[in-house]
Amino acid sequence: xxxxxxxxxxxxxxxxxxxxxxxxxxxxxxxxxxxxxxxxxxxxxxxxxxxxxxxxxxxxxxxxxxxxxxxxxxxxxxxxxxxxxxxxxxxxxxxxxxxxxxxxxxxxxxxxxxxxxxxxxxxxxxxxxxxxxxxxxxxxxxxxxxxxxxxxxxxxxxxxxxxxxxxxxxxxxxxxxxxxxxxxxxxxxxxxxxxxxxxxxxxxxxxxxxxxxxxxxxxxxxxxxxxxxxxxxxxxxxxxxxxxxxxxxxxxxxxxxxxxxxxxxxxxxxxxxxxxxxxxxxxxxxxxxxxxxxxxxxxxxxxxxxxxxxxxxxxxxxxxxxxxxxxxxxxxx
Numbered sequence: 001x002x003x004x005x006x007x008x009x010x011x012x013x014x015x016x017x018x019x020x021x022x023x024x025x026x027x028x029x030x031x032x033x034x035x036x037x038x039x040x041x042x043x044x045x046x047x048x049x050x051x052x053x054x055x056x057x058x059x060x061x062x063x064x065x066x067x068x069x070x071x072x073x074x075x076x077x078x079x080x081x082x083x084x085x086x087x088x089x090x091x092x093x094x095x096x097x098x099x100x101x102x103x104x105x106x107x108x109x110x111x112x113x114x115x116x117x118x119x120x121x122x123x124x125x126x127x128x129x130x131x132x133x134x135x136x137x138x139x140x141x142x143x144x145x146x147x148x149x150x151x152x153x154x155x156x157x158x159x160x161x162x163x164x165x166x167x168x169x170x171x172x173x174x175x176x177x178x179x180x181x182x183x184x185x186x187x188x189x190x191x192x193x194x195x196x197x198x199x200x201x202x203x204x205x206x207x208x209x210x211x212x213x214x215x216x217x218x219x220x221x222x223x224x225x226x227x228x229x230x231x232x233x234x235x236x237x238x239x240x241x242x243x244x245x246x247x248x249x250x251x252x253x254x255x256x257x258x259x260x261x262x263x264x265x266x267x268x269x270x271x272x273x274x275x276x277x278x279x280x281x282x283x284x285x286x287x288x289x290x291x292x293x294x295x296x297x298x299x300x301x302x303x304x305x306x307x308x309x310x311x312x313x314x315x316x317x318x319x320x321x322x323x324x325x326x327x328x329x330x331x332x333x
Contacts, residue, residue, distance in 0.1 A: 021304075108188065131195050166185060170217055171290060244272050
């Protein structure tokens with residue numbers, strides 16, 4: 001963990017330590033508790049130990065039968081420390097990629113002011129750089145057999161970070177709250193949507209859903225006749241995830257140097273003011289409308305255990321050292 005900049009090393013230890021943690025979770029019970037018989041999990045469920053079968057010749061060992069043992073303070077302390085270790089590894093991997101992507105987002109948070117071909121190419125390569133970071137992380141997690149539940153949660157939090165950074169930029173920087181910037185960010189978001197589709201839900205999970213704020217905001221920015229839209233249409237159809245304060249901020253900051261389009265009507269703005277503290281715009285000027293990022297690991301030990309992939313060892317080639325040991329001749333059968 002001291003070499004926290006290397007995601008390959010961190011992913012390796014996340015894979016191994018989380019597996020050990022689940023074994024402890026299923027094997028240990030508090031001293032003096034009842035129930036010393038093997039625990040049989042329902043056949044409809046799988047876990048890291050569920051349906052884990054080793055076959056050699058006619059020998060079959062069903063690890064779905066897990067005998068719990070009583071454990072005292074040192075064992076539970078070790079389990080507690082191992083849990084913290086897993087959480088630390090998870091957070092380091094996530095934060096490493098977030099830092100890489102954040103440095104790129106700062107370059108593409110606003111559309112280029114000029115239409116020079118070279119500049120537009122550079123901006124396009126920045127969006128591709130984000131996709132490359134996502135692909136590198138996915139490859140690292142797959143190569144190190146990191147449980148897919150960790151992958152889904154990591155990508156979900158990374159996309160949540162992208163959503164917060166892009167969306168907050170619209171709210172605090174008027175130069176970003178324009179029609180042309182909406183078009184530009186919308187094109188970049190389409191690349192991220194394509195990545196989620198290609199990566200499949202097994203790894204991407206619900207990551208795309210985390211971009212709903214920025215997707216709805218840029219969708220609103222690129223509407224031509226905003227002055228014809230009613231407040232009800234905005235909150236019920238176009239921007240269902242946005243608060244009144246956020247909508248008010250975007251509508252009052254909106255500008256268009258490309259098509260000369262207007263923002264929403266004064267009637268819609270008055271309705272927003274009425275809903276914000278009885279007509280006061282104080283709420284629209286503070287920071288309560290900004291999005292926060294999730295920094296904890298949103299996983300419980302039970303979630304990890306219940307989602308662990310089942311393992312099948314039928315086609316695994318034993319290590320040469322075991323094959324040369326007379327006590328393990330049965331492996332050749």
